[in-house]
Amino acid sequence: MRDVKACRVCRSPLPRAGRGRPPAYCSRACQAKAYRRRKNPPVPTPAASRRPGRRRQIAEALWRIAAERGLDAASMREIAAEARVSLRVVQYHFDGKHELLLAALAMLNADNERRARARMATVDVDDPRELLRAILDEFLPVDEQRLLALRVFAAYFARSLVDPELAAVFLHDGQPLEELVATVLTDFGGIPDPRREADLLVSGITGLGMDVVHGRRTLAEVRATIAYHLDRLGGTGKVPGAEAPGTAVV
Incomplete structure:
Protein backbone atom coordinates (compact mmCIF):
# COMPACT_ATOMS: atom_id res chain seq x y z
CA MET A 1 0.00 0.00 0.00
CA ARG A 2 1.36 3.44 -0.92
CA ASP A 3 1.84 6.17 1.69
CA VAL A 4 -1.01 8.63 2.29
CA LYS A 5 0.43 12.13 1.93
CA ALA A 6 -2.51 14.20 3.19
CA CYS A 7 -5.26 13.81 5.76
CA ARG A 8 -8.42 12.50 4.12
CA VAL A 9 -10.55 15.06 5.98
CA CYS A 10 -8.68 18.36 6.31
CA ARG A 11 -5.96 17.66 3.70
CA SER A 12 -3.22 18.60 6.15
CA PRO A 13 0.21 17.05 5.40
CA LEU A 14 0.85 13.75 7.14
CA PRO A 15 4.20 12.62 8.51
CA ARG A 16 6.08 10.04 6.48
CA ALA A 17 4.91 6.58 7.47
CA GLY A 18 7.27 4.28 9.31
CA ARG A 19 6.55 0.65 9.84
CA GLY A 20 3.04 -0.68 9.65
CA ARG A 21 -0.03 0.80 8.06
CA PRO A 22 0.35 4.45 6.95
CA PRO A 23 -1.89 7.00 8.72
CA ALA A 24 -4.98 8.28 6.93
CA TYR A 25 -5.83 11.14 9.30
CA CYS A 26 -3.81 13.83 11.04
CA SER A 27 -5.69 13.56 14.34
CA ARG A 28 -8.33 11.64 16.23
CA ALA A 29 -10.72 14.54 15.58
CA CYS A 30 -10.42 14.09 11.82
CA GLN A 31 -10.76 10.33 12.21
CA ALA A 32 -13.99 10.84 14.19
CA LYS A 33 -15.28 13.29 11.59
CA ALA A 34 -14.64 10.76 8.83
CA TYR A 35 -16.51 8.11 10.82
CA ARG A 36 -19.52 10.42 11.28
CA ARG A 37 -19.58 11.16 7.56
CA ARG A 38 -19.69 7.46 6.75
CA LYS A 39 -22.49 6.90 9.24
CA ASN A 40 -24.50 9.96 8.18
CA PRO A 41 -23.62 10.91 4.60
CA PRO A 42 -24.70 14.40 3.48
CA VAL A 43 -28.01 14.60 1.63
CA PRO A 44 -28.71 15.20 -1.21
CA THR A 45 -25.24 16.07 -2.50
CA PRO A 46 -21.71 15.89 -1.08
CA ALA A 47 -21.64 19.72 -1.02
CA ALA A 48 -24.82 20.08 1.06
CA SER A 49 -22.97 20.53 4.36
CA ARG A 50 -20.51 23.07 2.99
CA ARG A 51 -20.86 26.78 3.61
CA PRO A 52 -22.94 28.39 0.83
CA GLY A 53 -21.37 31.78 1.54
CA ARG A 54 -17.85 30.49 1.01
CA ARG A 55 -18.85 28.68 -2.18
CA ARG A 56 -20.35 31.90 -3.53
CA GLN A 57 -17.22 33.83 -2.54
CA ILE A 58 -15.14 31.44 -4.63
CA ALA A 59 -17.62 31.54 -7.53
CA GLU A 60 -17.57 35.35 -7.57
CA ALA A 61 -13.77 35.22 -7.76
CA LEU A 62 -14.08 32.97 -10.80
CA TRP A 63 -16.55 35.42 -12.38
CA ARG A 64 -14.13 38.33 -11.96
CA ILE A 65 -11.23 36.42 -13.48
CA ALA A 66 -13.38 35.13 -16.37
CA ALA A 67 -14.69 38.64 -17.09
CA GLU A 68 -11.25 40.23 -17.06
CA ARG A 69 -8.96 37.53 -18.44
CA GLY A 70 -11.07 34.60 -19.64
CA LEU A 71 -11.56 31.11 -18.24
CA ASP A 72 -8.13 29.92 -19.37
CA ALA A 73 -6.63 32.25 -16.76
CA ALA A 74 -8.87 30.86 -14.02
CA SER A 75 -6.64 28.20 -12.50
CA MET A 76 -7.52 26.89 -9.06
CA ARG A 77 -4.61 28.83 -7.57
CA GLU A 78 -5.64 32.06 -9.30
CA ILE A 79 -9.21 31.62 -8.11
CA ALA A 80 -8.04 31.00 -4.55
CA ALA A 81 -5.87 34.12 -4.64
CA GLU A 82 -8.72 36.24 -6.04
CA ALA A 83 -11.11 34.88 -3.42
CA ARG A 84 -8.48 35.47 -0.69
CA VAL A 85 -8.68 31.91 0.56
CA SER A 86 -6.21 29.04 0.48
CA LEU A 87 -6.10 26.54 -2.37
CA ARG A 88 -7.07 23.90 0.19
CA VAL A 89 -10.33 25.77 0.89
CA VAL A 90 -11.21 25.84 -2.81
CA GLN A 91 -10.47 22.13 -3.11
CA TYR A 92 -12.60 21.39 -0.07
CA HIS A 93 -15.66 23.14 -1.50
CA PHE A 94 -15.25 21.96 -5.10
CA ASP A 95 -14.01 18.57 -6.27
CA GLY A 96 -11.98 19.91 -9.15
CA LYS A 97 -12.05 22.83 -11.55
CA HIS A 98 -14.78 21.42 -13.78
CA GLU A 99 -17.21 21.16 -10.87
CA LEU A 100 -16.32 24.73 -9.92
CA LEU A 101 -16.98 25.95 -13.48
CA LEU A 102 -20.40 24.33 -13.58
CA ALA A 103 -21.36 25.44 -10.07
CA ALA A 104 -20.28 29.04 -10.75
CA LEU A 105 -22.32 29.07 -13.97
CA ALA A 106 -25.39 27.76 -12.14
CA MET A 107 -24.96 30.43 -9.45
CA LEU A 108 -24.66 33.18 -12.04
CA ASN A 109 -27.77 31.97 -13.87
CA ALA A 110 -29.74 31.85 -10.61
CA ASP A 111 -28.47 35.30 -9.63
CA ASN A 112 -29.46 36.79 -12.98
CA GLU A 113 -32.90 35.20 -12.84
CA ARG A 114 -33.53 36.51 -9.32
CA ARG A 115 -32.50 40.04 -10.27
CA ALA A 116 -34.51 39.92 -13.51
CA ARG A 117 -37.64 38.79 -11.67
CA ALA A 118 -37.25 41.67 -9.22
CA ARG A 119 -36.94 44.17 -12.07
CA MET A 120 -39.86 42.62 -13.98
CA ALA A 121 -42.06 43.08 -10.93
CA THR A 122 -42.00 46.83 -11.61
Missing part, protein backbone atom coordinates in the same frame (compact mmCIF):
# COMPACT_ATOMS: atom_id res chain seq x y z
CA VAL A 123 -43.06 46.51 -15.28
CA ASP A 124 -46.63 46.91 -16.51
CA VAL A 125 -47.27 43.36 -17.73
CA ASP A 126 -50.48 44.50 -19.40
CA ASP A 127 -48.41 46.50 -21.90
CA PRO A 128 -46.69 43.94 -24.18
CA ARG A 129 -44.36 46.54 -25.68
CA GLU A 130 -43.01 47.64 -22.31
CA LEU A 131 -42.77 44.04 -21.13
CA LEU A 132 -40.80 43.03 -24.21
CA ARG A 133 -38.55 46.09 -23.88
CA ALA A 134 -37.79 45.10 -20.28
CA ILE A 135 -37.02 41.50 -21.28
CA LEU A 136 -34.59 42.61 -23.98
CA ASP A 137 -32.94 45.04 -21.55
CA GLU A 138 -31.78 42.05 -19.53
CA PHE A 139 -29.32 41.25 -22.33
CA LEU A 140 -27.74 44.68 -22.41
CA PRO A 141 -24.92 45.96 -20.16
CA VAL A 142 -27.12 48.62 -18.58
CA ASP A 143 -25.38 48.30 -15.19
CA GLU A 144 -22.23 46.79 -13.68
CA GLN A 145 -23.95 43.53 -12.73
CA ARG A 146 -25.27 42.86 -16.23
CA LEU A 147 -21.96 43.93 -17.78
CA LEU A 148 -20.11 41.40 -15.62
CA ALA A 149 -22.63 38.68 -16.49
CA LEU A 150 -22.28 39.31 -20.23
CA ARG A 151 -18.49 39.13 -20.06
CA VAL A 152 -18.60 35.92 -18.01
CA PHE A 153 -21.10 34.29 -20.38
CA ALA A 154 -18.86 35.24 -23.31
CA ALA A 155 -15.94 33.51 -21.58
CA TYR A 156 -18.03 30.40 -21.01
CA PHE A 157 -19.21 30.42 -24.63
CA ALA A 158 -15.62 30.53 -25.88
CA ARG A 159 -14.65 27.66 -23.56
CA SER A 160 -17.68 25.60 -24.62
CA LEU A 161 -16.37 25.52 -28.20
CA VAL A 162 -13.49 23.28 -27.11
CA ASP A 163 -15.03 21.59 -24.05
CA PRO A 164 -17.90 19.26 -25.08
CA GLU A 165 -18.78 18.43 -21.47
CA LEU A 166 -19.15 22.10 -20.59
CA ALA A 167 -21.03 22.75 -23.84
CA ALA A 168 -23.58 20.10 -22.88
CA VAL A 169 -24.48 22.19 -19.84
CA PHE A 170 -23.95 25.70 -21.19
CA LEU A 171 -25.74 25.17 -24.52
CA HIS A 172 -28.92 23.36 -23.52
CA ASP A 173 -31.48 22.20 -26.07
CA GLY A 174 -34.36 24.30 -24.78
CA GLN A 175 -35.04 27.89 -25.89
CA PRO A 176 -37.04 29.37 -23.01
CA LEU A 177 -36.16 32.97 -23.87
CA GLU A 178 -37.34 32.65 -27.46
CA GLU A 179 -40.55 31.03 -26.25
CA LEU A 180 -41.15 33.85 -23.76
CA VAL A 181 -40.54 36.54 -26.37
CA ALA A 182 -42.82 34.72 -28.85
CA THR A 183 -45.57 34.62 -26.22
CA VAL A 184 -45.29 38.38 -25.64
CA LEU A 185 -45.22 39.05 -29.39
CA THR A 186 -48.46 37.12 -29.78
CA ASP A 187 -50.13 39.82 -27.68
CA PHE A 188 -48.99 42.45 -30.21
CA GLY A 189 -51.46 41.11 -32.75
CA GLY A 190 -50.98 41.06 -36.51
CA ILE A 191 -47.65 39.16 -36.44
CA PRO A 192 -47.84 36.15 -38.81
CA ASP A 193 -45.09 34.11 -37.12
CA PRO A 194 -44.19 35.31 -33.58
CA ARG A 195 -41.67 32.50 -33.09
CA ARG A 196 -39.59 33.52 -36.11
CA GLU A 197 -39.67 37.13 -34.99
CA ALA A 198 -38.62 36.01 -31.51
CA ASP A 199 -35.63 34.12 -32.91
CA LEU A 200 -34.54 37.25 -34.77
CA LEU A 201 -35.01 39.54 -31.77
CA VAL A 202 -33.16 37.30 -29.34
CA SER A 203 -30.25 36.70 -31.70
CA GLY A 204 -30.11 40.38 -32.55
CA ILE A 205 -30.16 41.63 -28.97
CA THR A 206 -27.46 39.13 -28.00
CA GLY A 207 -25.14 40.43 -30.68
CA LEU A 208 -26.00 44.08 -30.05
CA GLY A 209 -25.36 43.63 -26.33
CA MET A 210 -21.87 42.32 -27.05
CA ASP A 211 -21.30 45.26 -29.40
CA VAL A 212 -21.95 47.58 -26.45
CA VAL A 213 -19.51 45.57 -24.32
CA HIS A 214 -16.86 45.95 -27.04
CA GLY A 215 -17.64 49.66 -27.50
CA ARG A 216 -18.75 49.29 -31.13
CA ARG A 217 -22.16 50.74 -30.32
CA THR A 218 -23.60 52.83 -27.55
CA LEU A 219 -26.43 51.74 -25.31
CA ALA A 220 -28.54 54.59 -26.68
CA GLU A 221 -28.00 53.38 -30.26
CA VAL A 222 -29.04 49.85 -29.37
CA ARG A 223 -32.14 51.03 -27.55
CA ALA A 224 -33.08 53.11 -30.61
CA THR A 225 -32.74 49.97 -32.73
CA ILE A 226 -34.99 48.05 -30.31
CA ALA A 227 -37.58 50.84 -30.44
CA TYR A 228 -37.47 50.75 -34.24
CA HIS A 229 -38.21 47.03 -34.36
CA LEU A 230 -40.92 47.28 -31.73
CA ASP A 231 -42.56 49.98 -33.86
CA ARG A 232 -42.26 47.70 -36.87
CA LEU A 233 -43.88 44.80 -35.03
CA GLY A 234 -46.66 46.82 -33.45
CA GLY A 235 -50.07 46.58 -35.12
CA THR A 236 -49.67 45.66 -38.80
CA GLY A 237 -45.94 44.97 -38.60
CA LYS A 238 -45.28 47.64 -41.27
CA VAL A 239 -41.97 49.47 -41.10
CA PRO A 240 -42.52 53.23 -40.83
CA GLY A 241 -41.77 54.77 -44.23
CA ALA A 242 -42.01 51.50 -46.17
CA GLU A 243 -44.16 51.49 -49.33
CA ALA A 244 -45.92 48.20 -48.55
CA PRO A 245 -45.95 45.52 -45.86
CA GLY A 246 -43.26 42.90 -46.27
CA THR A 247 -40.76 45.20 -48.04
CA ALA A 248 -38.74 46.00 -44.96
CA VAL A 249 -35.18 44.83 -44.52
CA VAL A 250 -34.36 43.99 -40.87
Whole structure:
Protein backbone atom coordinates (compact mmCIF):
# COMPACT_ATOMS: atom_id res chain seq x y z
CA MET A 1 0.00 0.00 0.00
CA ARG A 2 1.36 3.44 -0.92
CA ASP A 3 1.84 6.17 1.69
CA VAL A 4 -1.01 8.63 2.29
CA LYS A 5 0.43 12.13 1.93
CA ALA A 6 -2.51 14.20 3.19
CA CYS A 7 -5.26 13.81 5.76
CA ARG A 8 -8.42 12.50 4.12
CA VAL A 9 -10.55 15.06 5.98
CA CYS A 10 -8.68 18.36 6.31
CA ARG A 11 -5.96 17.66 3.70
CA SER A 12 -3.22 18.60 6.15
CA PRO A 13 0.21 17.05 5.40
CA LEU A 14 0.85 13.75 7.14
CA PRO A 15 4.20 12.62 8.51
CA ARG A 16 6.08 10.04 6.48
CA ALA A 17 4.91 6.58 7.47
CA GLY A 18 7.27 4.28 9.31
CA ARG A 19 6.55 0.65 9.84
CA GLY A 20 3.04 -0.68 9.65
CA ARG A 21 -0.03 0.80 8.06
CA PRO A 22 0.35 4.45 6.95
CA PRO A 23 -1.89 7.00 8.72
CA ALA A 24 -4.98 8.28 6.93
CA TYR A 25 -5.83 11.14 9.30
CA CYS A 26 -3.81 13.83 11.04
CA SER A 27 -5.69 13.56 14.34
CA ARG A 28 -8.33 11.64 16.23
CA ALA A 29 -10.72 14.54 15.58
CA CYS A 30 -10.42 14.09 11.82
CA GLN A 31 -10.76 10.33 12.21
CA ALA A 32 -13.99 10.84 14.19
CA LYS A 33 -15.28 13.29 11.59
CA ALA A 34 -14.64 10.76 8.83
CA TYR A 35 -16.51 8.11 10.82
CA ARG A 36 -19.52 10.42 11.28
CA ARG A 37 -19.58 11.16 7.56
CA ARG A 38 -19.69 7.46 6.75
CA LYS A 39 -22.49 6.90 9.24
CA ASN A 40 -24.50 9.96 8.18
CA PRO A 41 -23.62 10.91 4.60
CA PRO A 42 -24.70 14.40 3.48
CA VAL A 43 -28.01 14.60 1.63
CA PRO A 44 -28.71 15.20 -1.21
CA THR A 45 -25.24 16.07 -2.50
CA PRO A 46 -21.71 15.89 -1.08
CA ALA A 47 -21.64 19.72 -1.02
CA ALA A 48 -24.82 20.08 1.06
CA SER A 49 -22.97 20.53 4.36
CA ARG A 50 -20.51 23.07 2.99
CA ARG A 51 -20.86 26.78 3.61
CA PRO A 52 -22.94 28.39 0.83
CA GLY A 53 -21.37 31.78 1.54
CA ARG A 54 -17.85 30.49 1.01
CA ARG A 55 -18.85 28.68 -2.18
CA ARG A 56 -20.35 31.90 -3.53
CA GLN A 57 -17.22 33.83 -2.54
CA ILE A 58 -15.14 31.44 -4.63
CA ALA A 59 -17.62 31.54 -7.53
CA GLU A 60 -17.57 35.35 -7.57
CA ALA A 61 -13.77 35.22 -7.76
CA LEU A 62 -14.08 32.97 -10.80
CA TRP A 63 -16.55 35.42 -12.38
CA ARG A 64 -14.13 38.33 -11.96
CA ILE A 65 -11.23 36.42 -13.48
CA ALA A 66 -13.38 35.13 -16.37
CA ALA A 67 -14.69 38.64 -17.09
CA GLU A 68 -11.25 40.23 -17.06
CA ARG A 69 -8.96 37.53 -18.44
CA GLY A 70 -11.07 34.60 -19.64
CA LEU A 71 -11.56 31.11 -18.24
CA ASP A 72 -8.13 29.92 -19.37
CA ALA A 73 -6.63 32.25 -16.76
CA ALA A 74 -8.87 30.86 -14.02
CA SER A 75 -6.64 28.20 -12.50
CA MET A 76 -7.52 26.89 -9.06
CA ARG A 77 -4.61 28.83 -7.57
CA GLU A 78 -5.64 32.06 -9.30
CA ILE A 79 -9.21 31.62 -8.11
CA ALA A 80 -8.04 31.00 -4.55
CA ALA A 81 -5.87 34.12 -4.64
CA GLU A 82 -8.72 36.24 -6.04
CA ALA A 83 -11.11 34.88 -3.42
CA ARG A 84 -8.48 35.47 -0.69
CA VAL A 85 -8.68 31.91 0.56
CA SER A 86 -6.21 29.04 0.48
CA LEU A 87 -6.10 26.54 -2.37
CA ARG A 88 -7.07 23.90 0.19
CA VAL A 89 -10.33 25.77 0.89
CA VAL A 90 -11.21 25.84 -2.81
CA GLN A 91 -10.47 22.13 -3.11
CA TYR A 92 -12.60 21.39 -0.07
CA HIS A 93 -15.66 23.14 -1.50
CA PHE A 94 -15.25 21.96 -5.10
CA ASP A 95 -14.01 18.57 -6.27
CA GLY A 96 -11.98 19.91 -9.15
CA LYS A 97 -12.05 22.83 -11.55
CA HIS A 98 -14.78 21.42 -13.78
CA GLU A 99 -17.21 21.16 -10.87
CA LEU A 100 -16.32 24.73 -9.92
CA LEU A 101 -16.98 25.95 -13.48
CA LEU A 102 -20.40 24.33 -13.58
CA ALA A 103 -21.36 25.44 -10.07
CA ALA A 104 -20.28 29.04 -10.75
CA LEU A 105 -22.32 29.07 -13.97
CA ALA A 106 -25.39 27.76 -12.14
CA MET A 107 -24.96 30.43 -9.45
CA LEU A 108 -24.66 33.18 -12.04
CA ASN A 109 -27.77 31.97 -13.87
CA ALA A 110 -29.74 31.85 -10.61
CA ASP A 111 -28.47 35.30 -9.63
CA ASN A 112 -29.46 36.79 -12.98
CA GLU A 113 -32.90 35.20 -12.84
CA ARG A 114 -33.53 36.51 -9.32
CA ARG A 115 -32.50 40.04 -10.27
CA ALA A 116 -34.51 39.92 -13.51
CA ARG A 117 -37.64 38.79 -11.67
CA ALA A 118 -37.25 41.67 -9.22
CA ARG A 119 -36.94 44.17 -12.07
CA MET A 120 -39.86 42.62 -13.98
CA ALA A 121 -42.06 43.08 -10.93
CA THR A 122 -42.00 46.83 -11.61
CA VAL A 123 -43.06 46.51 -15.28
CA ASP A 124 -46.63 46.91 -16.51
CA VAL A 125 -47.27 43.36 -17.73
CA ASP A 126 -50.48 44.50 -19.40
CA ASP A 127 -48.41 46.50 -21.90
CA PRO A 128 -46.69 43.94 -24.18
CA ARG A 129 -44.36 46.54 -25.68
CA GLU A 130 -43.01 47.64 -22.31
CA LEU A 131 -42.77 44.04 -21.13
CA LEU A 132 -40.80 43.03 -24.21
CA ARG A 133 -38.55 46.09 -23.88
CA ALA A 134 -37.79 45.10 -20.28
CA ILE A 135 -37.02 41.50 -21.28
CA LEU A 136 -34.59 42.61 -23.98
CA ASP A 137 -32.94 45.04 -21.55
CA GLU A 138 -31.78 42.05 -19.53
CA PHE A 139 -29.32 41.25 -22.33
CA LEU A 140 -27.74 44.68 -22.41
CA PRO A 141 -24.92 45.96 -20.16
CA VAL A 142 -27.12 48.62 -18.58
CA ASP A 143 -25.38 48.30 -15.19
CA GLU A 144 -22.23 46.79 -13.68
CA GLN A 145 -23.95 43.53 -12.73
CA ARG A 146 -25.27 42.86 -16.23
CA LEU A 147 -21.96 43.93 -17.78
CA LEU A 148 -20.11 41.40 -15.62
CA ALA A 149 -22.63 38.68 -16.49
CA LEU A 150 -22.28 39.31 -20.23
CA ARG A 151 -18.49 39.13 -20.06
CA VAL A 152 -18.60 35.92 -18.01
CA PHE A 153 -21.10 34.29 -20.38
CA ALA A 154 -18.86 35.24 -23.31
CA ALA A 155 -15.94 33.51 -21.58
CA TYR A 156 -18.03 30.40 -21.01
CA PHE A 157 -19.21 30.42 -24.63
CA ALA A 158 -15.62 30.53 -25.88
CA ARG A 159 -14.65 27.66 -23.56
CA SER A 160 -17.68 25.60 -24.62
CA LEU A 161 -16.37 25.52 -28.20
CA VAL A 162 -13.49 23.28 -27.11
CA ASP A 163 -15.03 21.59 -24.05
CA PRO A 164 -17.90 19.26 -25.08
CA GLU A 165 -18.78 18.43 -21.47
CA LEU A 166 -19.15 22.10 -20.59
CA ALA A 167 -21.03 22.75 -23.84
CA ALA A 168 -23.58 20.10 -22.88
CA VAL A 169 -24.48 22.19 -19.84
CA PHE A 170 -23.95 25.70 -21.19
CA LEU A 171 -25.74 25.17 -24.52
CA HIS A 172 -28.92 23.36 -23.52
CA ASP A 173 -31.48 22.20 -26.07
CA GLY A 174 -34.36 24.30 -24.78
CA GLN A 175 -35.04 27.89 -25.89
CA PRO A 176 -37.04 29.37 -23.01
CA LEU A 177 -36.16 32.97 -23.87
CA GLU A 178 -37.34 32.65 -27.46
CA GLU A 179 -40.55 31.03 -26.25
CA LEU A 180 -41.15 33.85 -23.76
CA VAL A 181 -40.54 36.54 -26.37
CA ALA A 182 -42.82 34.72 -28.85
CA THR A 183 -45.57 34.62 -26.22
CA VAL A 184 -45.29 38.38 -25.64
CA LEU A 185 -45.22 39.05 -29.39
CA THR A 186 -48.46 37.12 -29.78
CA ASP A 187 -50.13 39.82 -27.68
CA PHE A 188 -48.99 42.45 -30.21
CA GLY A 189 -51.46 41.11 -32.75
CA GLY A 190 -50.98 41.06 -36.51
CA ILE A 191 -47.65 39.16 -36.44
CA PRO A 192 -47.84 36.15 -38.81
CA ASP A 193 -45.09 34.11 -37.12
CA PRO A 194 -44.19 35.31 -33.58
CA ARG A 195 -41.67 32.50 -33.09
CA ARG A 196 -39.59 33.52 -36.11
CA GLU A 197 -39.67 37.13 -34.99
CA ALA A 198 -38.62 36.01 -31.51
CA ASP A 199 -35.63 34.12 -32.91
CA LEU A 200 -34.54 37.25 -34.77
CA LEU A 201 -35.01 39.54 -31.77
CA VAL A 202 -33.16 37.30 -29.34
CA SER A 203 -30.25 36.70 -31.70
CA GLY A 204 -30.11 40.38 -32.55
CA ILE A 205 -30.16 41.63 -28.97
CA THR A 206 -27.46 39.13 -28.00
CA GLY A 207 -25.14 40.43 -30.68
CA LEU A 208 -26.00 44.08 -30.05
CA GLY A 209 -25.36 43.63 -26.33
CA MET A 210 -21.87 42.32 -27.05
CA ASP A 211 -21.30 45.26 -29.40
CA VAL A 212 -21.95 47.58 -26.45
CA VAL A 213 -19.51 45.57 -24.32
CA HIS A 214 -16.86 45.95 -27.04
CA GLY A 215 -17.64 49.66 -27.50
CA ARG A 216 -18.75 49.29 -31.13
CA ARG A 217 -22.16 50.74 -30.32
CA THR A 218 -23.60 52.83 -27.55
CA LEU A 219 -26.43 51.74 -25.31
CA ALA A 220 -28.54 54.59 -26.68
CA GLU A 221 -28.00 53.38 -30.26
CA VAL A 222 -29.04 49.85 -29.37
CA ARG A 223 -32.14 51.03 -27.55
CA ALA A 224 -33.08 53.11 -30.61
CA THR A 225 -32.74 49.97 -32.73
CA ILE A 226 -34.99 48.05 -30.31
CA ALA A 227 -37.58 50.84 -30.44
CA TYR A 228 -37.47 50.75 -34.24
CA HIS A 229 -38.21 47.03 -34.36
CA LEU A 230 -40.92 47.28 -31.73
CA ASP A 231 -42.56 49.98 -33.86
CA ARG A 232 -42.26 47.70 -36.87
CA LEU A 233 -43.88 44.80 -35.03
CA GLY A 234 -46.66 46.82 -33.45
CA GLY A 235 -50.07 46.58 -35.12
CA THR A 236 -49.67 45.66 -38.80
CA GLY A 237 -45.94 44.97 -38.60
CA LYS A 238 -45.28 47.64 -41.27
CA VAL A 239 -41.97 49.47 -41.10
CA PRO A 240 -42.52 53.23 -40.83
CA GLY A 241 -41.77 54.77 -44.23
CA ALA A 242 -42.01 51.50 -46.17
CA GLU A 243 -44.16 51.49 -49.33
CA ALA A 244 -45.92 48.20 -48.55
CA PRO A 245 -45.95 45.52 -45.86
CA GLY A 246 -43.26 42.90 -46.27
CA THR A 247 -40.76 45.20 -48.04
CA ALA A 248 -38.74 46.00 -44.96
CA VAL A 249 -35.18 44.83 -44.52
CA VAL A 250 -34.36 43.99 -40.87
